[in-house]
Amino acid sequence: NAGVTQTPKFQVLKTGQSMTLQCAQDMNHEYMSWYRQDPGMGLRLIHYSVGAGITDQGEVPNGYNVSRSTTEDFPLRLLSAAPSQTSVYFCASSAPPGRGAYEQYFGPGTRLTVT
C-alpha cells in the first residue's frame, strides 16, 4: 500500500500560470480532501469529495477547481496562480463515517511557490 501520494513535491509558478496538483490513494477510501497549510498555521480545507463524481467547497475554495472521476484520484487545479496561493498543499483520504472517518491519511504535501 502506497497510501496517499502527491505529485509534484515542489513547484514554482509565475503569476497567472495554471497547473494541476495530483493526488492518488490506493486504500479505496470514499472521502478525499485538499488542504493548504500556511506558515505557522493549521490546515484549511479547500475542496472535498465524498465519492466519485461528487465534490464540494471547503473553507477557502476560491481560485481552485477539483474533479473526482475515479475513487483513486482527486486532482486540484489552480486556474490562474496568484502569490497568495503560495503554500503547502496536502491531500487526505478517509473512510466514511462509522469506518474510521476521523482517521484521515495525509499525503507528503506539495510545496508551491508563486512569484
Next chain:
Amino acid sequence: GESVGLHLPTLSVQEGDNSIINCAYSNSASDYFIWYKQESGKGPQFIIDIRSNMDKRQGQRVTVLLNKTVKHLSLQIAATQPGDSAVYFCAENNGSGGYQKVTFGTGTKLQVIP
C-alpha cells in the same frame, strides 16, 4: 466564527517526562475532536480522537481529555521520547451534512530535550 486554538505555541519537555498539550475550542456542536502529529516536511498523522460524549480516551502512551464545560481539550504524552518532537494539532469535526468537516487549530511545537 467558530475556531479551534491552542494555548501554547511551543512546549519544551525533558526526555522521559510527561507532556501535556492544551487546546481550546469554541464550537459546542462539534462531535469529534482529533489530535494530529506533524513532523517536519511531512503530512499530519492521526494520533487519537475522542467523541464529544466522552471525557477521556487512552491510546499507546497518549491520553486525550475533553472538558466540555470549559471547552478544553488536552493531549498527554507519557514518557516523552525524542521521536515525539513535532508539531501537534488539535482539530474538531463538524459532522453536519454527512461529510466530516475537520477544522484545525494552529499547532503546538513540542521540543524534547535529550
